[in-house]
Each structure stands twice: as C-alpha cells, then as structure tokens.
Amino acid sequence: MEEILDLVVASRTLAEHGVIDAYGHASIRSPSNPQRFHMPRNVAPELVTEADILELDLDSEPIDAKGAAPYNERFIHGEIYKARPEVMAIVHNHSHAVVPFSCTDHELKPIFHMSAFVGLGIPTWDIRDAQKGTDMLVRTRELGAHLAKKLGAHPAVLMRGHGSTVVAENLPRAVGRAIYLDLNARMQSQAMMLAGPGGRVAYMDESEVAANVAWQNYERAWRLWKTRVLAQLRK
Numbered sequence: 001m002e003e004i005l006d007l008v009v010a011s012r013t014l015a016e017h018g019v020i021d022a023y024g025h026a027s028i029r030s031p032s033n034p035q036r037f038h039m040p041r042n043v044a045p046e047l048v049t050e051a052d053i054l055e056l057d058l059d060s061e062p063i064d065a066k067g068a069a070p071y072n073e074r075f076i077h078g079e080i081y082k083a084r085p086e087v088m089a090i091v092h093n094h095s096h097a098v099v100p101f102s103c104t105d106h107e108l109k110p111i112f113h114m115s116a117f118v119g120l121g122i123p124t125w126d127i128r129d130a131q132k133g134t135d136m137l138v139r140t141r142e143l144g145a146h147l148a149k150k151l152g153a154h155p156a157v158l159m160r161g162h163g164s165t166v167v168a169e170n171l172p173r174a175v176g177r178a179i180y181l182d183l184n185a186r187m188q189s190q191a192m193m194l195a196g197p198g199g200r201v202a203y204m205d206e207s208e209v210a211a212n213v214a215w216q217n218y219e220r221a222w223r224l225w226k227t228r229v230l231a232q233l234r235k
C-alpha cells in the first residue's frame, strides 16, 4: 500500500534530518478506517521497512502485533486521532532545538517563511499537570488524552523537557512541519542571541502567517525526500 510506503519514507526522512533520533515516531490514520492508525513497531526510525508497520486501534492497541513490541508512547497518537478527526498524520519527536523553548518563558515564534505555521500558536504541555513523578514518557491513554487537550486545535504542542508532537491533515505536511519546527527553533535561538537581551527580532506577522499556511504542504520537499528514500531501499 502506497500509504505504508510513505510512512517508511517519513520515518527515514525525519531520522535523516535529525528530527527523530532512535526514539521518535511518525504515524498515519488508516486511509480505509478512520478508527485505526498505522505506526512502526518499536524500532529505530531510520531502519523502518514496510514489514515493521503495525495497525492499531484508537485506544493505541495493536490489531495484530505479529509478535512485535509497539512503541511505549503510542498513546500520543491514538488520543490525538480521537480528539482531532481531521488529523491524518502525527510526528512525535525529541528534536533537541525545541526543548529549550519547552522549559523557559520564551515562546516559539514564526521567524522563517517555511515554518509560518508556528504563528498559529504552539502551546507547551507539562506532564506534571497530569501526573507527578513520571519518567516523562506518555505511557498511558490518560496522559495521551491530557496532551491532546493541551494541543487543542493547534498544529503542534511542545512537551516540557521532552520534545514535541506535530500534526497535519496529510503526511508530507506533518513531516515538513516537524523538520521546519526544528529549524525555526534553531534560527530563533540564534536570532535571540544575536539581538541580545531586550534586542529586536522581527517575526512574521499574522497576515504573513495566514497567507503562507493556506498553501504550504512541503510538496516539492516531499518528492525529493521520497526519491531519496526509495533509492536507499533499492540498494
């Protein structure tokens, strides 16, 4: 199935960009059954093949695990698919550049045209608001639902001291957003350092954000990423 192959492309592309390390994951809602989703079994994303992709229900339980262990944090995906019927793809990642924004009062703002969606607002979820003394991972449906509530209608949510979760209406958009969220965080940190305390940094304004977000699907980038991964798989 083309969609399953695309999920392999997404996993390997995110790994190649350093957005997901051995621990992040991408998923898609099933094109044939909105009550199910697909994500890889517990394996490093840059090694994922079509044979590793599992089907799960919206309680994040595998339909047939085929003897494979699912990811501990699969509840992030199931609970967001429940809460957001229009969301078709999700990327959860531990991108290093965004973490400082999750644990300071500095908000992520849209600094670069390719990451205009940041201007739609990115809330920060603190797992302590849901449960004290966790190992920071979203290991239960309850924690997943709490995170989904903080995400609300936004395109992404930061997770304090952990990473972020990015959503979209299609997979190329979710992958593009995850990659450019990381780049936005890096550029914003650099601009803030250059500007110094209280210095000026010019961000995209609301009208620029609206004009960009309407069409930005990262389609050209997706075609490039897919070509690269298919060549890799043929080797």
Ligand SMILES: [Zn+2]
Pocket (backbone or CB within 6 Å): 023, 073, 092, 093, 094, 137, 162, 163
């Ligand atoms: Zn995580």
